[in-house]
Amino acid sequence: MDNQSSPILEVKDLKTYFMMDEGVVKAVDGVSFDVYPGQAVGIVGESGCGKSVTMRSVLRIVDRPGRIVGGELLFHPKSGGSDSDKQEVIDLVTLDPKGSQMRAIRGAEIALIPQEPMTAFSPVHTIGNQIMEAILLHQEVSEAEARQQAIKVLHEVGVSMPEKRLDAYSWQLSGGLRQRAIIAMALSCHPSILIADEPTTAIDVTTQAQILDLLRSLQQQSNTAIIFITHDLGVVAQMTNYVVVMYLGRVMEAGSVDEIFHAPKHPYTQALLRSIPSVQSTPRVPLPTITGSIPHPFNRPPGCPFHPRCTAFMKGICDCNVPELKTVDGQRVSCFLYQDVEGEDRGRA
C-alpha cells in the first residue's frame, strides 16, 4: 500500500520439503514475497502448488514429515505503536515451533482463518469457550473480561445476539455464522497478520459475498494485513492489492493485482486467466486450455516446473535451468522469456 512503511513479514527463499519414504516432495521450493501492513496479498495457485504449505510454514504448523529446510521468515512485530528505529525482527524459522515465543506469536500476532469452518471448531466446546480460550492464552485478563471481549468481537463480525451465540455449539450454527465465528476467533487478539486459507470455498455465493465484505471492512478499520490463499481468481481480483502466483512450489509471478490480471507476463498466469470461463465471455465456445495436468509431486519436471505445459517452451533452456524470480517492469516474473541464461547453458542439450 504505502511504500514508506516497512514490510511486516518478509518471506525469503523459503523451502519446505516433505521427506517421504518414496522421496522428497519439494512442496515449497524457494518462495519469496513481502507483506506490508494493511495490505491484502493473494496467493493463488492450483492444488499442490504449495500455497497452503507456505502459510503453514509461516505459522510453523507444518506437520511431519514436512520440514523447513531453508530460507527466512522475517517477522517485524508491532512495537507498541512507537516508531523506534531499532525494530525487533524475528526469524520465525529459527524459533522452536512448540516454544513459548512461537506460541505467543501464533494466534496473537499472526492468526489463521482455516478453510473448513465445519471442522475447525471443536463440537464439544461452545463457540464462546473456544474464542475465550484464545483470548485467555494471549492476554492477561480475567475470564469475565475475556467473555466481554469475545462478545465484542462477535458483534464486530456481524453475529446477531452475540451473548446468546457465545454459548452455542458450532454445529448449531449455519455455515455463514460459523465462518463469522471463526473470523471472530482469529481477530480476538487483534493480530497484525491474518492468514485466510480459502476462507470462502466451503460456503455459498451469497454468504461468500457477505464474508468478503466483512473482511474488507475489517481490514479498512484495523490496518491488518490479510493474506488470502485461494484458487478462486474472482476472490483475488476483488479482494487483494498484491498477487503472488504459485505453481509447483515456486513463485511464477508476483505483482500488483491490476498488473497480474491485465498485463500478466508469465505464460502460466496468462493461460490460467484465459482458461476461466467468465460471465463476460462468449458462451459455448471452447475455452483455451492448458494442456496436460499438474504433475505428480514425485515427478517434478526439471528446469522450469511449468515447461511441459508451456506454450512458449524453449528447448534446451526451460527444461535445463530453473528461472529466477526477476523484476521486470515492476512485476516479478520467473521465466526465461524475460531473462537470459548464462551463455554456456544455452548451448547444452
Place this chain on the structure above:
Amino acid sequence: MDVPEQNHKVLLEVKELKKYFPITQGFFRKTTGYVRAVDDVSFSINEGETLGLVGESGCGKTTTSRCILRAQLPSSGQILFRTKEDAVVDLATLPERPLRALRPEMQMIFQDPFNSLDARMTLMDIVGEPLLVNGLKDREERTERVADLLRLVGLRPEYMRRFPHAFSGGERQRIGIARALALHPRLVVADEPVSALDVSVQAQVLNLLLELQEKFHLTYLFVAHNLSVVKHITDRVAVMYVGKIVELAKTAEIFSAPRHPYTAALMSSVPVPDPRLRMQNVILKGEVASPANPPSGCYFHPRCDYATDICRAEMPELTEISSGHFVRCHRAEELTLAGIG
C-alpha cells in the same frame, strides 16, 4: 444457442415435482414435520439442450436431479421422459423392472471424482461394468468398447489396467464421463461436474462436455453453483431457492436481464476475476431459509430489498412474463434489476 425450439422434441418434462423428507422424533419415530427439499418444481428439457440448475446449498437442486434419475422416489409429481421408441413414460411412478430397461438412457456424472470411483477397480472394470451389466458378456468386445470410450474422453487405452489412484482429478472426471457414456445415454445429469477440479483442468473438462454433446446429440441437465460455468455451457437456466424454481429463462436473457431479485443478487455475488470491476454488489442480508421451516409468503421475502406486504403474505406463482421467461415474483413486472454480461 438460438436453435428454434419447435425443431426440438421435449425429452424430459418435470411437472410439479415434490420431494418431502419426514422429520421424525421420539421413540415411535413420529413424523413432526417435513423438509420440503423439492417443492413444486416444473421444467422441461428439449433434446440436445443443456439446462442449468442453479442455486445455493440446500435449495434442492441435487434432490431434483436424483429424483429424475429415480435415485430417490419423488413424493409426488410427474417426470415424463421420452424414450428411444418415442413413447412417453412417467419415471416418477414407473415400476422397477421397466425402469431398469430405461436406465441406460439416463446417466449421471458425479461431482467428486475422488470418491465416485471404486479404488479397487481398474479402468477396464469401471468403464466396462455398465456394459457387462447390460449384456455385453464377450470380454474382447467389451475391451474394445472400453478402449473406444477412453479414447473418446481423451485418455490413452493403454491405461485400462490401471487403478483410479494413478490419475489426477481431471483424468478421473474423464473416467467418470466415459462410464456415463458407455451405454449411449440420451439424458446426462451432471451434478457439479467441474467444481472439484482445478481451474486449468476445469476448462478441459468443460470443453470435453461440449464436444461430446455435439458428437452424440446429448441432453444435459447441468447442476452447478458456479455461475460463470453455467453461463458458458447452458442454453437455459433454472434458478432454485428453497425447493422452488424462482426464475427460468434463456441463459443470455437471465444473465443480462434477471427479473427475480434473488437471481440478480446471486449474480452480483459472484466475484468477477477483474480487479477493475470491483463489486458494487447487492449483498443479501441473512441466510438461506430452512426448507423445514420456510417463511410465510414468498420464501425470499426476509432477504429481499423489494419486499412488500403481499410478498409477506402470499407465495407468488411461477408466471411467464415474456416468451420462455418464467419468474416467481409478485413484482417482476415493475422491477428493473441489473444483470451481468
